[in-house]
Amino acid sequence: MNEPTSARRSALGAPVAPLLSVRDLKKHYPITKGLFGKTVGHVRAVDGVSFDVAAGETLGLVGESGCGKTTTGRAILRLIEPTSGAVRFDGVDLLAQSPKQLRALRRHLQIVFQDPFSSLNPRMTVGATIREGLTIHRLAEGAQAEQRVRALLDEVGLRPEYASRYPHEFSGGQRQRIGIARALAVEPKLIVCDEPVSALDVSVQAQVVNLLQDLQRQRGLAYLFIAHDLSVVEHMASRVAVMYLGRIVELAPSEALYREPLMPYTQALLSAIPVPSPGGARRRIVLQGDVPSPANPPSGCVFHPRCHHPAKDAACARLVPPLEEKAPGHWAACIKQAPTTVDWAQQQAAGGTNPPSRYLPVLTGTP
Amino acid sequence: MTAPAAPAPPVLSLRDLRAYFHTDAGVARSVDGVSLDVHAGETLGVVGESGCGKSVTALSVLRLIRPPGRVEAGSRVLFEGRDLLALPEHELRAIRGNRIAMIFQEPMTALNPVFTVGDQIAEVVRVHEKASRKAAWARAVEMLAAVGIPDPERRAKEYPHQLSGGMRQRVMIAMALVLSPAVVIADEPTTALDVTIQAQILELLSDLQRRLGTAIVMITHDLGVIAEVARRVVVMYAGEVVEESPVGPLFAAPHHPYAEGLLAAVPRLGDRRDRLATIPGTVPPATAWPSGCRFRDRCPYAWERCAREHPPLYRIGDGRVSRCHLAEEPERRAHPHAPRSEATHGTGGIASAERGAPGAPASGDDAAGSVRSEVLP
Numbered sequence: 001m002n003e004p005t006s007a008r009r010s011a012l013g014a015p016v017a018p019l020l021s022v023r024d025l026k027k028h029y030p031i032t033k034g035l036f037g038k039t040v041g042h043v044r045a046v047d048g049v050s051f052d053v054a055a056g057e058t059l060g061l062v063g064e065s066g067c068g069k070t071t072t073g074r075a076i077l078r079l080i081e082p083t084s085g086a087v088r089f090d091g092v093d094l095l096a097q098s099p100k101q102l103r104a105l106r107r108h109l110q111i112v113f114q115d116p117f118s119s120l121n122p123r124m125t126v127g128a129t130i131r132e133g134l135t136i137h138r139l140a141e142g143a144q145a146e147q148r149v150r151a152l153l154d155e156v157g158l159r160p161e162y163a164s165r166y167p168h169e170f171s172g173g174q175r176q177r178i179g180i181a182r183a184l185a186v187e188p189k190l191i192v193c194d195e196p197v198s199a200l201d202v203s204v205q206a207q208v209v210n211l212l213q214d215l216q217r218q219r220g221l222a223y224l225f226i227a228h229d230l231s232v233v234e235h236m237a238s239r240v241a242v243m244y245l246g247r248i249v250e251l252a253p254s255e256a257l258y259r260e261p262l263m264p265y266t267q268a269l270l271s272a273i274p275v276p277s278p279g280g281a282r283r284r285i286v287l288q289g290d291v292p293s294p295a296n297p298p299s300g301c302v303f304h305p306r307c308h309h310p311a312k313d314a315a316c317a318r319l320v321p322p323l324e325e326k327a328p329g330h331w332a333a334c335i336k337q338a339p340t341t342v343d344w345a346q347q348q349a350a351g352g353t354n355p356p357s358r359y360l361p362v363l364t365g366t367p
Numbered sequence: 368m369t370a371p372a373a374p375a376p377p378v379l380s381l382r383d384l385r386a387y388f389h390t391d392a393g394v395a396r397s398v399d400g401v402s403l404d405v406h407a408g409e410t411l412g413v414v415g416e417s418g419c420g421k422s423v424t425a426l427s428v429l430r431l432i433r434p435p436g437r438v439e440a441g442s443r444v445l446f447e448g449r450d451l452l453a454l455p456e457h458e459l460r461a462i463r464g465n466r467i468a469m470i471f472q473e474p475m476t477a478l479n480p481v482f483t484v485g486d487q488i489a490e491v492v493r494v495h496e497k498a499s500r501k502a503a504w505a506r507a508v509e510m511l512a513a514v515g516i517p518d519p520e521r522r523a524k525e526y527p528h529q530l531s532g533g534m535r536q537r538v539m540i541a542m543a544l545v546l547s548p549a550v551v552i553a554d555e556p557t558t559a560l561d562v563t564i565q566a567q568i569l570e571l572l573s574d575l576q577r578r579l580g581t582a583i584v585m586i587t588h589d590l591g592v593i594a595e596v597a598r599r600v601v602v603m604y605a606g607e608v609v610e611e612s613p614v615g616p617l618f619a620a621p622h623h624p625y626a627e628g629l630l631a632a633v634p635r636l637g638d639r640r641d642r643l644a645t646i647p648g649t650v651p652p653a654t655a656w657p658s659g660c661r662f663r664d665r666c667p668y669a670w671e672r673c674a675r676e677h678p679p680l681y682r683i684g685d686g687r688v689s690r691c692h693l694a695e696e697p698e699r700r701a702h703p704h705a706p707r708s709e710a711t712h713g714t715g716g717i718a719s720a721e722r723g724a725p726g727a728p729a730s731g732d733d734a735a736g737s738v739r740s741e742v743l744p
Contacts, residue, residue: 064561065532171649172417201416201588203646206632210642228561231634235643258636272566274591276633278614286570287563289517290531 060237127163412597485523
């Protein structure tokens with residue numbers, strides 16, 4: 001267990017107690033078979049995830065479909081009940097709360113969903129949608145609530161008069177603004193943003209990204225920003241966690257992660273992003289095959305069957321790489337990327353033939 | 368780096384293509400006078416945001432538009448000397464899937480769930496080439512191998528749901544390319560895929576293109592994909608072509624303000640801008656394109672002329688065209704202002720306005736400022 005150390009460093013080394021702290025979070029879904037629903041295995045959607053989010057910071061959580069990033073976000077809010085693990089928010093253990101206590105806590109912990117078309121109730125006016133949270137948490141009533149709704153709409157860049165309209169009258173970007181206003185109504189400290197701009201066109205996406213950043217500055221919000229688009233995450237996040245098959249494989253300050261990704265999967269992921277500058281010479285690592293099924297993940301390092309690290313060997317299939325600190329604040333799970341706490345003798349005992357080395361393919365031509 | 372200096376005749380030409388949807392809410396002019404050429408073996412990128420008409424353009428080429436939509440009279444799609452829009456259905460069927468093939472965004476809905484993927488590819492061969500069942504099957508397996516599907520004999524006997532998203536898209540590509548068509552129209556072929564799988568598919572497409580000499584029309588909203596695969600790019604907005612250019616010059620110095628705004632709005636890796644540039648407002652509804660320039664309400668340079676005169680496609684040199692009056696009055700680019708939809712929160716219906724931080728009008732200049740700085744590398 002070396003994760004607790006990462007806790008203390010979470011806000012880039014600043015010794016602050018994290019706002020949100022997640023430890024060894026797991027969500028396994030049983031696979032059942034036959035008439036009596038015998039459990040024959042588990043889909044390990046989230047398999048031991050640990051990280052912290054400090055007040056006012058943005059932690060990016062990236063990965064490809066099925067890596068468990070959305071499940072992680074929802075398990076933190078207990079919209080999905082986690083199988084095991086610990087989630088502390090502002091010093092309170094969320095997993096130990098009764099449903100009633102949890103509802104009260106959710107005032108400080110909100111979520112914005114990916115799909116602005118299905119996340120708003122089509123039969124409620126925009127005003128009623130935003131007011132609901134105010135009423136439930138008894139924050140404002142009557143004319144005062146009305147006033148708050150109008151102020152919130154204004155804050156997210158919509159006309160206050162829109163309060164009386166219905167969601168279908170709005171475009172995707174506008175609906176996402178409504179979803180943000182709804183989350184903001186209860187004055188949360190942390191918002192889980194689950195792919196908030198993925199469904200939007202580029203120009204509208206930029207509007208919403210700017211809005212989220214402005215709100216963060218004005219209100220001191222913390223975001224857990226879940227996305228598959230690494231360029232958007234780089235723009236938003238101060239630190240980034242990369243997930244693969246239910247685990248965090250790399251966690252680092254944004255700048256370090258994009259400049260010098262250490263985990264071979266992150267390297268491949270970054271190199272795969274098409275860059276909007278024609279002719280920009282770049283080396284691309286094209287991964288072979290597909291992501292394995294989380295019902296039957298590979299042994300050892302879950303990435304080893306697709307890995308391109310030149311020192312990859314039999315030990316990678318046997319040893320589970322710990323998420324370890326390779327450089328100050330820069331955590332990665334790879335026993336072949338030096339330095340590593342899994343020493344050479346241990347690797348040899350597991351059939352290792354290539355000693356760990358530093359492997360940093362030059363990925364981008366851009367400075 | 369082979370500039371199309373000696374223009375061979377294009378394999379596929381769209382001339383004044385109009386596809387309108389006649390709905391209760393009015394006539395939606397989704398594609399409104401699009402002309403473009405596709406040359407043998409090239410990759411033409413077609414880029415634009417939702418609702419710009421790029422997908423409807425693709426469907427219109429093969430007459431796949433269903434009522435209430437229809438391709439309007441006067442539109443022409445010229446392929447190998449014939450107008451596809453004037454052909455009888457049975458003659459068109461000999462071309463569709465054979466000489467011109469399509470790859471769709473969502474392979475799960477484009478493949479038939481009750482037939483094995485091998486059968487579906489073999490059927491294309493049997494229908495178009497009258498090949499025997501056995502020969503067609505052999506071709507299907509061979510093609511699956513060519514698109515990089517491991518163990519193709521076994522995979523051919525599987526159903527679409529048994530394959531991953533990336534595999535299904537490979538099957539779609541195999542089906543599209545099995546008859547070596549002259550043109551493949553790929554409509555957002557990698558949008559539903561993860562980036563690492565997208566990288567595989569793009570690599571596969573360009574590799575097959577080199578080997579088979581197929582022309583590819585790559586329709587996408589992703590400027591990164593365009594930069595990577597296309598040599599020439601058509602930018603669409605509000606049912607029209609607003610700029611056409613070789614890819615390098617377009618990205619280095621977009622001429623049309625929409626293209627300029629779009630390029631500036633993309634977050635890039637290694638981009639240390641504090642704020643992203645945005646295009647204020649939203650695309651107007653296709654039933655009510657604005658008069659004059661359709662982009663003018665969102666444009667930081669628009670002036671009186673833009674409301675009065677619908678801009679034609681101006682030649683701006685370098686094999687480029689742009690549908691913007693700036694071509695005739697370039698000095699106006701030096702004086703951007705807050706676009707109308709930003710200043711007034713839009714007109715007619717609900718238009719969103721990007722206001723962000725207090726001091727709203729300034730953010731327009733701000734955005735435009737970063738737009739300018741994007742032009743020069």
